Amino acid sequence: MNLDLFEPEAQDNLLPYDGVVKDFGLILDHEQSQKYLNYFLQHLAWQHDEVYLHGRYYKTERKVVWYGDDDYQYHYSGMAKQAHIWNPALYRLKQHIEQLTGQTYNSCLANLYENGSQGVGWHSDDEPSLEAPNHNVVIASLSLGATRKFSFKHKWKAKKVDLLLHSGQLIVMQGQTQRYWKHTLAKSTRILAPRVNLTFRYFYPDPRQYCGQPIPLKS
């Protein structure tokens, strides 16, 4: 796919304090977003996610897949996941997003919501493997497909920020965002179309290098 891409400027911080979320607006036009959506729906190795919460295993309705520079093992929600080596179209998008955001990403966690009955609950992406020594986690998040409501709530203060994420829109969560804020993708039965979300991240293959605690590996 050889797609021309816009060069948007990031807007000011969408959070009032304790973190930075930048909106780069639409980095793909409608036709480009639709092409990428259809391509990724068909060509990424989607699987239902598995999480271990409160002593029980659950399979999520949404599907996920993780790609990266290497076959990294990644841990979240009590489970170990294995990355696939980059899909070429995903890699090209990663390079473009690196140029736009001035950051480097070595992995991408992709999410597929078949329709509005699927979402993701309140959480923060604060695993040690994503944290640089200064706790700065940078996550570039590109939306493709159905417009969905994405919200932040502060972990300790009564503050909430709601956004609508449109097809082709890029936001970047950085600074102390994951430390102070949780985020969620709300469900809505009125939404019938699929949405793919690509979260480009920098993964630290040996988190023990950056924090004192070893992470127990699950078999």
Ligand SMILES: O=C(O)CCC(=O)C(=O)O
């Ligand atoms: O689909 C989204 O926009 C959110 C995904 C998300 O919260 C995550 O991957 O941590």
